[in-house]
Amino acid sequence: MSGYRVTVLGGGAWGTALGLTAARAGHDVRLWARDPEMVEALRRGENPRYLPGIALEPALEATTDLAGALDGTDCVLIVTPAQVLRSVLTAAKPHLPAGAPLVLCAKGIERETGTLLSQIADEIVPNHLVAALSGPSFASDVSRGLPTAVVIAAREEELAAGLAQRFSTSSFRCYSTDDLIGVEIGGALKNVFAIAAGAVTGAGLGASAQAATVTRGFAELRRIGEAFGARPETLMGLSGFGDLMLTCSSPQSRNFAYGLALGRGEPLEGRPLAEGVATAAIAARITRERGIRAPIITTVSEILAGSITVQEAVTALMTRPLRHEAE
Numbered sequence: 001m002s003g004y005r006v007t008v009l010g011g012g013a014w015g016t017a018l019g020l021t022a023a024r025a026g027h028d029v030r031l032w033a034r035d036p037e038m039v040e041a042l043r044r045g046e047n048p049r050y051l052p053g054i055a056l057e058p059a060l061e062a063t064t065d066l067a068g069a070l071d072g073t074d075c076v077l078i079v080t081p082a083q084v085l086r087s088v089l090t091a092a093k094p095h096l097p098a099g100a101p102l103v104l105c106a107k108g109i110e111r112e113t114g115t116l117l118s119q120i121a122d123e124i125v126p127n128h129l130v131a132a133l134s135g136p137s138f139a140s141d142v143s144r145g146l147p148t149a150v151v152i153a154a155r156e157e158e159l160a161a162g163l164a165q166r167f168s169t170s171s172f173r174c175y176s177t178d179d180l181i182g183v184e185i186g187g188a189l190k191n192v193f194a195i196a197a198g199a200v201t202g203a204g205l206g207a208s209a210q211a212a213t214v215t216r217g218f219a220e221l222r223r224i225g226e227a228f229g230a231r232p233e234t235l236m237g238l239s240g241f242g243d244l245m246l247t248c249s250s251p252q253s254r255n256f257a258y259g260l261a262l263g264r265g266e267p268l269e270g271r272p273l274a275e276g277v278a279t280a281a282i283a284a285r286i287t288r289e290r291g292i293r294a295p296i297i298t299t300v301s302e303i304l305a306g307s308i309t310v311q312e313a314v315t316a317l318m319t320r321p322l323r324h325e326a327e
Protein backbone atom coordinates (compact mmCIF):
# COMPACT_ATOMS: atom_id res chain seq x y z
CA MET A 1 0.00 0.00 0.00
CA SER A 2 2.99 2.38 0.28
CA GLY A 3 4.83 3.99 -2.61
CA TYR A 4 1.81 5.90 -3.90
CA ARG A 5 2.68 9.32 -5.36
CA VAL A 6 0.55 11.86 -3.51
CA THR A 7 0.24 15.58 -4.25
CA VAL A 8 -1.07 17.94 -1.58
CA LEU A 9 -2.36 21.33 -2.75
CA GLY A 10 -2.19 23.84 0.11
CA GLY A 11 0.48 24.56 2.69
CA GLY A 12 -1.76 25.60 5.57
CA ALA A 13 -2.33 23.74 8.83
CA TRP A 14 -4.40 20.94 7.35
CA GLY A 15 -2.43 20.49 4.12
CA THR A 16 0.76 20.19 6.15
CA ALA A 17 -0.79 17.71 8.59
CA LEU A 18 -2.22 15.56 5.80
CA GLY A 19 1.04 15.70 3.84
CA LEU A 20 2.87 14.48 6.93
CA THR A 21 0.34 11.72 7.49
CA ALA A 22 0.66 10.53 3.89
CA ALA A 23 4.47 10.56 4.20
CA ARG A 24 4.23 8.60 7.47
CA ALA A 25 2.03 6.09 5.63
CA GLY A 26 4.99 5.51 3.31
CA HIS A 27 3.86 7.52 0.31
CA ASP A 28 5.95 9.77 -1.88
CA VAL A 29 4.49 13.20 -1.07
CA ARG A 30 4.87 16.52 -2.88
CA LEU A 31 3.20 19.57 -1.38
CA TRP A 32 2.36 22.66 -3.41
CA ALA A 33 2.03 26.04 -1.71
CA ARG A 34 1.88 29.42 -3.41
CA ASP A 35 4.23 31.19 -1.02
CA PRO A 36 8.00 30.63 -1.50
CA GLU A 37 8.70 31.46 2.16
CA MET A 38 6.24 28.78 3.25
CA VAL A 39 7.84 26.28 0.89
CA GLU A 40 11.29 27.01 2.37
CA ALA A 41 9.93 26.58 5.90
CA LEU A 42 8.24 23.27 5.07
CA ARG A 43 11.47 21.95 3.56
CA ARG A 44 13.18 22.82 6.86
CA GLY A 45 10.52 20.85 8.74
CA GLU A 46 8.42 23.68 10.11
CA ASN A 47 5.29 25.68 9.37
CA PRO A 48 5.62 28.69 11.64
CA ARG A 49 2.57 30.50 10.23
CA TYR A 50 0.00 27.75 10.65
CA LEU A 51 1.52 25.13 12.98
CA PRO A 52 3.89 27.12 15.16
CA GLY A 53 6.13 25.14 17.48
CA ILE A 54 5.44 21.79 15.85
CA ALA A 55 8.45 19.96 14.41
CA LEU A 56 7.37 18.37 11.14
CA GLU A 57 8.74 14.87 10.92
CA PRO A 58 9.52 13.98 8.19
CA ALA A 59 10.15 17.33 6.49
CA LEU A 60 8.01 17.69 3.38
CA GLU A 61 9.09 17.98 -0.23
CA ALA A 62 7.43 21.31 -1.01
CA THR A 63 7.32 23.43 -4.14
CA THR A 64 5.68 26.52 -5.64
CA ASP A 65 5.64 24.78 -9.03
CA LEU A 66 2.07 23.52 -9.52
CA ALA A 67 2.80 21.60 -12.72
CA GLY A 68 5.83 19.92 -11.15
CA ALA A 69 3.88 19.00 -8.02
CA LEU A 70 1.20 17.28 -10.12
CA ASP A 71 3.46 15.61 -12.66
CA GLY A 72 2.90 11.85 -12.61
CA THR A 73 0.91 11.90 -9.38
CA ASP A 74 -1.41 9.03 -8.39
CA CYS A 75 -3.70 11.05 -6.11
CA VAL A 76 -4.33 14.72 -5.28
CA LEU A 77 -5.39 16.00 -1.86
CA ILE A 78 -6.89 19.47 -2.24
CA VAL A 79 -6.47 21.25 1.07
CA THR A 80 -6.98 24.94 0.31
CA PRO A 81 -10.00 26.79 1.78
CA ALA A 82 -13.42 25.95 0.34
CA GLN A 83 -13.94 29.38 -1.22
CA VAL A 84 -10.84 29.06 -3.43
CA LEU A 85 -11.42 25.47 -4.59
CA ARG A 86 -12.79 26.67 -7.95
CA SER A 87 -9.71 28.78 -8.74
CA VAL A 88 -7.18 26.24 -7.42
CA LEU A 89 -8.80 23.41 -9.37
CA THR A 90 -9.00 25.52 -12.53
CA ALA A 91 -5.26 26.24 -12.25
CA ALA A 92 -4.47 22.58 -11.56
CA LYS A 93 -6.68 21.15 -14.33
CA PRO A 94 -4.17 21.29 -17.22
CA HIS A 95 -1.59 19.42 -15.11
CA LEU A 96 -3.77 16.68 -13.61
CA PRO A 97 -2.76 13.21 -14.79
CA ALA A 98 -5.76 11.32 -16.19
CA GLY A 99 -7.07 8.86 -13.65
CA ALA A 100 -5.70 10.58 -10.54
CA PRO A 101 -8.53 10.79 -8.00
CA LEU A 102 -9.11 14.09 -6.21
CA VAL A 103 -9.61 14.05 -2.45
CA LEU A 104 -11.39 17.22 -1.28
CA CYS A 105 -10.29 18.06 2.24
CA ALA A 106 -11.85 21.51 2.79
CA LYS A 107 -15.11 21.93 4.69
CA GLY A 108 -17.55 24.43 3.23
CA ILE A 109 -20.10 25.41 0.60
CA GLU A 110 -19.30 27.87 -2.18
CA ARG A 111 -20.54 31.23 -0.98
CA GLU A 112 -21.72 32.67 -4.31
CA THR A 113 -23.42 29.60 -5.74
CA GLY A 114 -24.36 27.26 -2.88
CA THR A 115 -22.46 24.52 -4.66
CA LEU A 116 -21.00 21.60 -2.70
CA LEU A 117 -17.27 21.08 -3.26
CA SER A 118 -17.71 17.74 -5.06
CA GLN A 119 -20.12 19.46 -7.46
CA ILE A 120 -17.50 22.12 -8.20
CA ALA A 121 -15.02 19.34 -8.99
CA ASP A 122 -17.61 17.60 -11.19
CA GLU A 123 -18.09 20.87 -13.13
CA ILE A 124 -14.40 21.64 -13.64
CA VAL A 125 -12.87 18.16 -14.03
CA PRO A 126 -15.78 15.85 -14.89
CA ASN A 127 -13.48 12.99 -15.86
CA HIS A 128 -11.81 12.69 -12.46
CA LEU A 129 -13.02 10.56 -9.59
CA VAL A 130 -13.78 12.61 -6.50
CA ALA A 131 -13.62 11.80 -2.80
CA ALA A 132 -13.97 13.87 0.38
CA LEU A 133 -12.01 13.50 3.62
CA SER A 134 -13.70 14.81 6.76
CA GLY A 135 -14.22 14.15 10.46
CA PRO A 136 -13.01 15.36 13.86
CA SER A 137 -9.34 16.12 13.33
CA PHE A 138 -7.34 19.14 14.44
CA ALA A 139 -4.28 19.68 12.26
CA SER A 140 -2.10 20.21 15.32
CA ASP A 141 -3.15 16.82 16.76
CA VAL A 142 -2.67 15.03 13.46
CA SER A 143 0.72 16.58 12.77
CA ARG A 144 1.87 15.49 16.26
CA GLY A 145 0.77 11.96 15.42
CA LEU A 146 -1.99 11.90 18.06
CA PRO A 147 -4.75 9.33 17.48
CA THR A 148 -7.41 10.55 15.05
CA ALA A 149 -10.26 9.01 13.08
CA VAL A 150 -11.65 10.47 9.85
CA VAL A 151 -13.93 9.30 7.08
CA ILE A 152 -13.21 9.21 3.35
CA ALA A 153 -16.28 9.31 1.13
CA ALA A 154 -16.71 8.69 -2.57
CA ARG A 155 -19.71 7.72 -4.69
CA GLU A 156 -17.71 4.64 -5.64
CA GLU A 157 -17.43 2.49 -2.53
CA GLU A 158 -14.25 0.81 -3.78
CA LEU A 159 -12.48 4.13 -4.30
CA ALA A 160 -13.36 5.29 -0.78
CA ALA A 161 -12.26 2.00 0.77
CA GLY A 162 -9.01 1.96 -1.24
CA LEU A 163 -8.11 5.51 -0.24
CA ALA A 164 -8.98 4.81 3.39
CA GLN A 165 -6.65 1.84 3.37
CA ARG A 166 -3.81 3.79 1.74
CA PHE A 167 -3.99 6.77 4.09
CA SER A 168 -4.53 4.93 7.37
CA THR A 169 -1.63 4.71 9.79
CA SER A 170 -1.39 3.40 13.35
CA SER A 171 -2.53 6.83 14.62
CA PHE A 172 -4.69 8.04 11.69
CA ARG A 173 -7.63 5.73 11.19
CA CYS A 174 -9.66 6.28 8.00
CA TYR A 175 -13.16 4.88 7.70
CA SER A 176 -14.94 4.87 4.34
CA THR A 177 -18.43 5.39 2.98
CA ASP A 178 -20.19 5.95 -0.34
CA ASP A 179 -22.34 8.75 1.14
CA LEU A 180 -20.36 11.62 -0.34
CA ILE A 181 -23.10 14.21 0.13
CA GLY A 182 -23.65 13.24 3.76
CA VAL A 183 -19.96 13.61 4.57
CA GLU A 184 -19.70 16.94 2.76
CA ILE A 185 -22.78 18.42 4.42
CA GLY A 186 -21.69 17.32 7.88
CA GLY A 187 -18.23 18.85 7.45
CA ALA A 188 -19.51 22.13 5.99
CA LEU A 189 -22.33 22.82 8.44
CA LYS A 190 -20.63 21.83 11.68
CA ASN A 191 -18.49 24.95 11.23
CA VAL A 192 -21.60 27.16 11.43
CA PHE A 193 -22.85 25.33 14.53
CA ALA A 194 -19.39 25.72 16.09
CA ILE A 195 -19.68 29.50 15.66
CA ALA A 196 -23.11 29.36 17.34
CA ALA A 197 -21.78 27.25 20.25
CA GLY A 198 -18.82 29.59 20.66
CA ALA A 199 -21.06 32.66 20.63
CA VAL A 200 -23.35 31.22 23.31
CA THR A 201 -20.33 30.31 25.44
CA GLY A 202 -18.60 33.64 24.85
CA ALA A 203 -21.76 35.51 25.84
CA GLY A 204 -21.54 33.77 29.22
CA LEU A 205 -24.78 31.83 28.85
CA GLY A 206 -23.41 28.69 30.46
CA ALA A 207 -22.63 25.08 29.67
CA SER A 208 -26.31 24.09 29.56
CA ALA A 209 -27.05 26.61 26.80
CA GLN A 210 -23.95 25.43 24.95
CA ALA A 211 -25.14 21.80 25.09
CA ALA A 212 -28.63 22.86 23.96
CA THR A 213 -27.14 24.73 21.00
CA VAL A 214 -25.04 21.78 19.90
CA THR A 215 -27.89 19.29 20.28
CA ARG A 216 -30.41 21.43 18.43
CA GLY A 217 -27.71 22.12 15.85
CA PHE A 218 -27.41 18.38 15.33
CA ALA A 219 -31.20 18.14 14.85
CA GLU A 220 -30.92 20.93 12.26
CA LEU A 221 -28.03 19.16 10.53
CA ARG A 222 -30.11 15.99 10.25
CA ARG A 223 -33.08 17.89 8.78
CA ILE A 224 -30.87 19.53 6.18
CA GLY A 225 -29.03 16.30 5.47
CA GLU A 226 -32.30 14.47 4.90
CA ALA A 227 -33.39 17.12 2.39
CA PHE A 228 -30.13 16.65 0.48
CA GLY A 229 -30.40 12.85 0.48
CA ALA A 230 -27.68 12.24 3.10
CA ARG A 231 -28.02 9.07 5.13
CA PRO A 232 -28.86 9.66 8.82
CA GLU A 233 -26.12 7.25 9.95
CA THR A 234 -23.53 9.34 8.09
CA LEU A 235 -24.54 12.42 10.07
CA MET A 236 -24.36 10.39 13.26
CA GLY A 237 -20.80 9.46 12.36
CA LEU A 238 -17.42 11.14 12.27
CA SER A 239 -18.27 13.89 9.79
CA GLY A 240 -21.47 14.94 11.59
CA PHE A 241 -21.83 14.15 15.28
CA GLY A 242 -18.09 13.49 15.69
CA ASP A 243 -16.96 16.79 14.24
CA LEU A 244 -19.73 18.70 16.05
CA MET A 245 -18.47 17.26 19.34
CA LEU A 246 -14.94 18.42 18.61
CA THR A 247 -15.51 21.84 17.10
CA CYS A 248 -18.41 22.93 19.28
CA SER A 249 -16.46 22.47 22.49
CA SER A 250 -12.82 23.33 21.96
CA PRO A 251 -11.29 26.80 21.61
CA GLN A 252 -8.68 25.03 19.48
CA SER A 253 -11.38 25.17 16.78
CA ARG A 254 -11.05 28.39 14.81
CA ASN A 255 -14.81 28.43 14.23
CA PHE A 256 -15.61 27.97 17.93
CA ALA A 257 -12.97 30.60 18.77
CA TYR A 258 -14.55 32.97 16.24
CA GLY A 259 -17.91 32.44 17.96
CA LEU A 260 -16.32 33.02 21.39
CA ALA A 261 -14.98 36.36 20.14
CA LEU A 262 -18.40 37.27 18.74
CA GLY A 263 -20.09 36.41 22.04
CA ARG A 264 -17.56 38.39 24.05
CA GLY A 265 -17.78 41.37 21.72
CA GLU A 266 -14.08 41.11 20.83
CA PRO A 267 -12.63 42.37 17.52
CA LEU A 268 -12.96 39.92 14.64
CA GLU A 269 -10.49 41.37 12.15
CA GLY A 270 -7.37 39.38 11.42
CA ARG A 271 -8.61 36.15 12.96
CA PRO A 272 -7.54 32.81 11.43
CA LEU A 273 -9.66 31.15 8.76
CA ALA A 274 -13.12 30.18 10.08
CA GLU A 275 -14.90 28.44 7.21
CA GLY A 276 -18.31 28.76 8.91
CA VAL A 277 -18.28 32.51 8.30
CA ALA A 278 -18.40 31.99 4.52
CA THR A 279 -20.83 29.07 4.76
CA ALA A 280 -23.42 30.59 7.14
CA ALA A 281 -25.13 33.03 4.77
CA ILE A 282 -25.37 30.65 1.84
CA ALA A 283 -26.57 27.81 4.10
CA ALA A 284 -29.23 30.14 5.50
CA ARG A 285 -30.33 31.06 1.96
CA ILE A 286 -30.46 27.43 0.82
CA THR A 287 -32.52 26.32 3.82
CA ARG A 288 -34.89 29.28 3.42
CA GLU A 289 -35.39 28.60 -0.30
CA ARG A 290 -35.95 24.89 0.28
CA GLY A 291 -38.28 25.42 3.23
CA ILE A 292 -36.00 23.60 5.70
CA ARG A 293 -36.30 24.90 9.27
CA ALA A 294 -32.81 26.02 10.34
CA PRO A 295 -33.09 28.60 13.15
CA ILE A 296 -29.49 28.30 14.35
CA ILE A 297 -27.92 28.67 10.92
CA THR A 298 -30.25 31.57 10.13
CA THR A 299 -29.39 33.26 13.41
CA VAL A 300 -25.64 32.86 12.90
CA SER A 301 -25.93 34.40 9.45
CA GLU A 302 -27.91 37.34 10.88
CA ILE A 303 -25.32 37.90 13.61
CA LEU A 304 -22.49 37.80 11.07
CA ALA A 305 -24.39 40.24 8.83
CA GLY A 306 -24.67 42.58 11.81
CA SER A 307 -28.46 42.69 11.67
CA ILE A 308 -28.85 41.24 15.17
CA THR A 309 -26.62 41.07 18.26
CA VAL A 310 -25.71 37.81 20.00
CA GLN A 311 -27.82 38.82 22.99
CA GLU A 312 -30.84 39.65 20.79
CA ALA A 313 -30.33 36.40 18.91
CA VAL A 314 -30.35 34.31 22.06
CA THR A 315 -33.45 36.06 23.37
CA ALA A 316 -35.19 35.56 20.03
CA LEU A 317 -34.23 31.88 19.88
CA MET A 318 -35.34 31.15 23.43
CA THR A 319 -38.60 33.08 23.31
CA ARG A 320 -39.80 32.36 19.79
CA PRO A 321 -43.09 30.48 19.79
CA LEU A 322 -42.24 26.87 20.43
CA ARG A 323 -43.19 24.40 17.75
CA HIS A 324 -43.99 21.26 19.60
CA GLU A 325 -41.86 18.68 17.98
CA ALA A 326 -40.34 15.35 18.75
CA GLU A 327 -36.68 15.70 19.51
Ligand SMILES: NC(=O)C1=CN([C@@H]2O[C@H](COP(=O)(O)OP(=O)(O)OC[C@H]3O[C@@H](n4cnc5c(N)ncnc54)[C@H](OP(=O)(O)O)[C@@H]3O)[C@@H](O)[C@H]2O)C=CC1
Nearest residue numbers: 011012013014015035050080082084106107137138139273
Ligand atom coordinates in the same frame (compact mmCIF):
# COMPACT_ATOMS: atom_id res chain seq x y z
N1 LIG B 1 -6.88 23.10 10.43
C1 LIG B 1 -7.58 22.01 10.73
O1 LIG B 1 -7.46 21.48 11.84
C2 LIG B 1 -8.50 21.43 9.72
C3 LIG B 1 -8.89 22.12 8.59
N2 LIG B 1 -9.79 21.55 7.72
C4 LIG B 1 -10.22 22.26 6.52
O2 LIG B 1 -9.14 22.39 5.62
C5 LIG B 1 -9.29 23.57 4.83
C6 LIG B 1 -8.00 24.35 4.88
O3 LIG B 1 -7.80 24.70 6.23
P1 LIG B 1 -6.39 25.00 6.86
O4 LIG B 1 -5.29 24.32 6.17
O5 LIG B 1 -6.53 24.75 8.31
O6 LIG B 1 -6.30 26.57 6.60
P2 LIG B 1 -5.07 27.53 6.84
O7 LIG B 1 -5.63 28.89 7.02
O8 LIG B 1 -4.17 26.97 7.87
O9 LIG B 1 -4.27 27.48 5.45
C7 LIG B 1 -4.87 27.80 4.23
C8 LIG B 1 -3.87 27.51 3.13
O10 LIG B 1 -4.49 27.72 1.87
C9 LIG B 1 -3.67 28.61 1.12
N3 LIG B 1 -4.48 29.41 0.22
C10 LIG B 1 -5.44 30.30 0.54
N4 LIG B 1 -5.95 30.83 -0.58
C11 LIG B 1 -5.28 30.27 -1.61
C12 LIG B 1 -5.35 30.42 -3.01
N5 LIG B 1 -6.21 31.25 -3.60
N6 LIG B 1 -4.51 29.69 -3.77
C13 LIG B 1 -3.63 28.86 -3.21
N7 LIG B 1 -3.50 28.66 -1.88
C14 LIG B 1 -4.35 29.37 -1.10
C15 LIG B 1 -2.94 29.47 2.15
O11 LIG B 1 -1.80 30.02 1.56
P3 LIG B 1 -1.16 31.41 2.09
O12 LIG B 1 -0.52 31.08 3.43
O13 LIG B 1 -0.17 31.74 1.03
O14 LIG B 1 -2.29 32.38 2.22
C16 LIG B 1 -2.63 28.39 3.18
O15 LIG B 1 -1.52 27.64 2.78
C17 LIG B 1 -10.49 24.32 5.43
O16 LIG B 1 -11.62 24.07 4.65
C18 LIG B 1 -10.68 23.70 6.80
O17 LIG B 1 -12.03 23.71 7.21
C19 LIG B 1 -10.28 20.31 7.93
C20 LIG B 1 -9.92 19.58 9.03
C21 LIG B 1 -8.99 20.08 10.00
Ligand SMILES: O=C(CO)COP(=O)(O)O
Nearest residue numbers: 135136137138253254255
Ligand atom coordinates in the same frame (compact mmCIF):
# COMPACT_ATOMS: atom_id res chain seq x y z
O1 LIG C 1 -12.50 20.86 11.04
C1 LIG C 1 -11.79 20.90 12.01
C2 LIG C 1 -11.64 19.79 12.96
O2 LIG C 1 -12.32 18.66 12.53
C3 LIG C 1 -11.05 22.14 12.31
O3 LIG C 1 -11.94 23.01 12.86
P1 LIG C 1 -11.73 24.58 12.73
O4 LIG C 1 -11.64 24.87 11.24
O5 LIG C 1 -12.90 25.18 13.39
O6 LIG C 1 -10.43 24.89 13.42
